[in-house]
Amino acid sequence: xxxxxxxILFSIDPEIAHDLSLSILPACAFAATPYKTLALAxxxxxxxxxxxxxxxxxxxxxxxxxxxxxxxxxxNGLHTAHWHALGFGSVxxxxxxxxxxxxxxxxxxxxxxxxxxxxxxxxxxxxxxAAVSQRLIRQRQNQDLGVHYGINIARSNRSFATVDQEIExxxxxxxxxxxxxxxxxxxxxxxxxxxxxxxxxxxxxxxxLSALAPVRQTxxxxxxxxxxxxxxxxxxxxxxxxxxxxxxxxxxVGNTSTxxxxxxxxxxxxxxxxxxxGAGGLSGRPLFGRMMALLSHLDARKPxxxxxxxxxxxxxxxxxxxxxxxxxxxxxxxTAMAYKGPLLPVDISADLLQRLRRAGLSxxxxxxxxxxxxxxxxxxxxxx
Ligand SMILES: Cc1cc2nc3c(=O)[nH]c(=O)nc-3n(C[C@H](O)[C@H](O)[C@H](O)COP(=O)(O)O)c2cc1C
Numbered sequence: 001x002x003x004x005x006x007x008i009l010f011s012i013d014p015e016i017a018h019d020l021s022l023s024i025l026p027a028c029a030f031a032a033t034p035y036k037t038l039a040l041a042x043x044x045x046x047x048x049x050x051x052x053x054x055x056x057x058x059x060x061x062x063x064x065x066x067x068x069x070x071x072x073x074x075x076n077g078l079h080t081a082h083w084h085a086l087g088f089g090s091v092x093x094x095x096x097x098x099x100x101x102x103x104x105x106x107x108x109x110x111x112x113x114x115x116x117x118x119x120x121x122x123x124x125x126x127x128x129x130a131a132v133s134q135r136l137i138r139q140r141q142n143q144d145l146g147v148h149y150g151i152n153i154a155r156s157n158r159s160f161a162t163v164d165q166e167i168e169x170x171x172x173x174x175x176x177x178x179x180x181x182x183x184x185x186x187x188x189x190x191x192x193x194x195x196x197x198x199x200x201x202x203x204x205x206x207x208x209l210s211a212l213a214p215v216r217q218t219x220x221x222x223x224x225x226x227x228x229x230x231x232x233x234x235x236x237x238x239x240x241x242x243x244x245x246x247x248x249x250x251x252x253v254g255n256t257s258t259x260x261x262x263x264x265x266x267x268x269x270x271x272x273x274x275x276x277x278g279a280g281g282l283s284g285r286p287l288f289g290r291m292m293a294l295l296s297h298l299d300a301r302k303p304x305x306x307x308x309x310x311x312x313x314x315x316x317x318x319x320x321x322x323x324x325x326x327x328x329x330x331x332x333x334x335t336a337m338a339y340k341g342p343l344l345p346v347d348i349s350a351d352l353l354q355r356l357r358r359a360g361l362s363x364x365x366x367x368x369x370x371x372x373x374x375x376x377x378x379x380x381x382x383x384x
Pocket of ligand 1 (some may be wrong): 073122
């Protein structure tokens with residue numbers, strides 16, 4: 001059905017299409033519920049106990065499946081329950097910043113259909129931490145909240161006189177969420193679209209984590225750090241030392257890319273169109289190879305308890321399984337929702353469940369045995 005609607009959505013400005021899609025999300029979630037029930041029932045051969053195969057331990061809880069909505073699509077926590085109804089195992093709200101912000105001037109979101117990708121320079125637009133936190137508390141009181149969600153927090157997109165003020169801004173945003181029932185928090189140190197294009201380097205990340213210690217004591221929830229999919233291996237190696245010292249739970253790998261290629265290959269979109277779009281972060285299918293390389297690098301070096309959440313070009317059960325076999329604890333996706341539509345999470349879960357049943361395994365078992373040579377074949381995956 002989405003194939004019929006997509007040309008209409010793609011004929012309008014991407015941000016208007018995005019807002020329109022969000023406004024009809026409650027109706028989509030309602031309509032998707034019978035589809036979800038039927039698709040999962042068929043994938044489990046009408047044996048509900050099979051759904052346990054999809055359970056995934058990550059992000060401060062046990063998720064129904066390893067698919068999480070990545071940050072950026074529900075920046076203000078408007079639709080937490082609806083994402084669950086659409087089949088996500090969890091939702092990452094945000095990025096939320098201490099102060100409300102309109103973000104960068106429009107146009108700031110662009111489709112690259114030939115690459116199934118997007119470029120955005122939204123610039124951390126959002127209602128601000130106080131408004132989002134109050135909404136989440138209200139939703140819980142109305143029992144209108146999906147069961148599992150996290151909050152992604154970033155530095156406000158404005159200039160600061162000193163680094164201390166910048167760090168204070170992040171701490172203030174975290175502190176606004178005391179009393180909110182988030183399962184985890186993510187610190188976004190990799191937004192490529194702030195006014196100064198500044199990402200957090202090692203020293204600033206270290207100081208921010210030190211300053212966050214008291215508020216983390218209050219929140220008592222796992223903390224993840226979201227790095228860029230462009231992160232250099234030297235940077236992540238230094239970061240690993242820090243994470244251990246500050247007892248960070250895991251890394252989300254990762255954010256959009258300022259590069260304009262698909263691994264070794266150029267993008268399918270014409271160079272003229274890419275130049276016309278200008279600055280911003282690339283997301284979608286072209287990120288997958290880079291994300292997998294970074295994941296493998298981290299997997300070989302990280303302490304065993306550090307979790308890795310794969311994010312970048314995830315759009316199928318095949319890619320979810322590849323990420324899990326490369327060491328991911330769970331996966332996140334965003335851009336694929338624009339290309340494949342709202343039924344994508346259910347379609348991926350149903351495909352995963354069929355493969356797991358055929359192999360007689362669960363997600364947790366494939367994670368525990370991921371170095372077993374025959375696993376790829378039994379899950380229907382080709383050679384890497
Ligand atoms: C329009 C748009 C807005 C985004 N906003 C945020 C954000 O506010 N915070 C964040 O951490 N990531 C943000 N992201 C990045 C995504 O969470 C994700 O890391 C990235 O898109 C790669 O995943 P994908 O290939 O599945 O889209 C945004 C992505 C897009 C396309």
